[in-house]
Amino acid sequence: MKNIIRKILSLDLVISGIALIILVILTFLGSLMRYIMNSPIIWQEEVQIGLAIWVIFFGASAAFRYSNHIAIDMIVDMFPKNIQRIIEVIIAVVTISVLFFMLINGKNLVLQFIKTNRSTNILHIPSQYIYLAIPVGCFLMIVNYIIAEIKVIFGKDLIGLGEEE
Secondary structure, three states: HHHHHHHHHOHHHHHHHHHHHHHHHHHHHHHHHHHOOOOOOOOOHHHHHHHHHHHHHHHHHHHHHHOOOOOOOHHHHOOOOEEEHHHHHHHHHHHHHHHHHHHHHHHHHHHHHHHHHEOOOOOOOEHHHOOOOOHHHHHHHOOOOOOOOHHHHHHOOOOOOOOOO
């Protein structure tokens, strides 16, 4: 069971990695086509925006899992150990609250796109597929952040997500 949960929660790294590779290749090809062949790829920007959203939200989820997100430890380290714990709990509560807020609003955005049948202009990709990365990515960030914080506070890696794969 641990292995199944671990694989599901590790999909963010795979998805963001594949999206990033496609994004880089598409950007390179788009530059070649525009400046060398003088024939731009008209749908390039639509796909780049969608891929960037998926890279950002799923890549951030993976960063939370490995505690590679940006943090200002220097300021927290200036306080005594007992105060540091309190500050870390406050930071955790604020972080989870912001992610939960983004999750709810991302879900509402996706539902609005479903209701209005909104799609991209050129390829007619339904917008909900592009922006679904926001609530799903935020949910995965919350789960990975909680697991990482439990590991830091209690020294227990619940399902082995902190290990390199």
